[in-house]
Amino acid sequence: MTEDEHREGIKGMVNPGRYGIERVAYLLMRLSGLGLLGYFIAHIYETSNILRGRMGWDEFLALTQTTEGHIFLALVIGMCVFHTGNGIRIMLGHGGVGVGKPARPDYPYEPASQNYRHKIGIYSSILLAAVAMMYGLAVMFGE
Amino acid sequence: MKESTIMKIHYGTALAAVGLVAVHILMRLTTGFADSLEYENVLANYRSIPYVVMLELILILLSVHGFNGLRVILLELKQGRVYEKAVSYGCVVAMIGLIGYGSRTIIMTNIGMV
Numbered sequence: 186m187t188e189d190e191h192r193e194g195i196k197g198m199v200n201p202g203r204y205g206i207e208r209v210a211y212l213l214m215r216l217s218g219l220g221l222l223g224y225f226i227a228h229i230y231e232t233s234n235i236l237r238g239r240m241g242w243d244e245f246l247a248l249t250q251t252t253e254g255h256i257f258l259a260l261v262i263g264m265c266v267f268h269t270g271n272g273i274r275i276m277l278g279h280g281g282v283g284v285g286k287p288a289r290p291d292y293p294y295e296p297a298s299q300n301y302r303h304k305i306g307i308y309s310s311i312l313l314a315a316v317a318m319m320y321g322l323a324v325m326f327g328e
Numbered sequence: 329m330k331e332s333t334i335m336k337i338h339y340g341t342a343l344a345a346v347g348l349v350a351v352h353i354l355m356r357l358t359t360g361f362a363d364s365l366e367y368e369n370v371l372a373n374y375r376s377i378p379y380v381v382m383l384e385l386i387l388i389l390l391s392v393h394g395f396n397g398l399r400v401i402l403l404e405l406k407q408g409r410v411y412e413k414a415v416s417y418g419c420v421v422a423m424i425g426l427i428g429y430g431s432r433t434i435i436m437t438n439i440g441m442v
Contacts, residue, residue, distance in 0.1 A: 194405065195405060215401055222397065222398055225391075225426075229426060230429075232430075232433055235367075235433065242367050243367065250365075265349075272342055276339050276343075324361050
C-alpha cells in the first residue's frame with residue numbers, strides 16, 4: 186500500500202474496487218457489524234416496551250409488523266448470516282486453517298492466504314445470507 | 329489487557345452467541361413467527377427461568393462482542409493515545425449501559441413488575 190493510499194482514511198477503507206473479493210468481504214464485515222450493533226441496541230429498546238404493558242407492547246409491535254419492517258428484518262437476517270459465515274472464515278484463517286504453507290516469495294508474489302479456499306468461504310457466506318433472507322421473507326410474509 | 333486476549337474474548341463471545349441466538353430465533357418459529365410475538369407468549373418467555381438466563385447471556389455476549397467490534401473499527405480509522413483511550417473507555421461505558429438497560433427489562437418482567 187502506498188503512502189497516498191494510507192492518507193485516504195475512511196474513503197480508502199470503504200473502497201471495495203481495488204483489492205478483489207477480500208476487500209469486499211472486509212467492507213461487508215464492518216458494515217454488517219455496525220448494522221447488527223445498531224439493530225441490537227434498537228432491539229433492546231424495542232423489547233423494553235413490554236414494561237409498558239399490553240398496550241405499549243402492541244403499539245410498538247405494530248410499528249415493526251409492516252412491509253417495511255419485514256424488509257428491514259430480512260436485511261438484518263442477511264447481515265447476521267454473512268457476519269457469522271465470514272466471521273468463522275476469519276477465525277479459521279487466524280488459526281492458520283486454509284491459509285496455505287509458508288513458501289519462498291516468488292514472482293508474481295501472490296499471497297498464499299488469499300487462496301481459493303477463502304474465496305469460496307466469502308462467496309458461500311454471501312450466498313447463505315441471500316438464502317436466509319429469502320427464507321426470512323417467506324416466513325414473515327407467509328403469515 | 330493484551331490485544332491478543334481481547335481478540336480471544338471477541339471470538340469466544342461470537343461463537344457462544346451464534347449458538348444461543350440460534351435457539352432464540354428457533355423459539356420464534358416454534359409457535360409461528362407472529363404468534364410468538366403475542367404479548368402473552370413474550371411474557372411467558374420472560375417468566376421462564378432457563379429462557380431468561382439465556383437472554384441475559386445473549387445480552388452480555390453480544391454487548392461485549394458488538395462494542396469491541398466497534399472499538400476495533402474506530403481504532404482502524406484513527407490512532408493516537410488520547411483518542412484510543414477515549415474510544416476504549418467509551419465503548420466499555422456504552423457496553424455496561426446497554427447491559428444494564430437490557431437486564432432491567434429482563435429482571436423487571438421476570439419478577440412480575442409488568
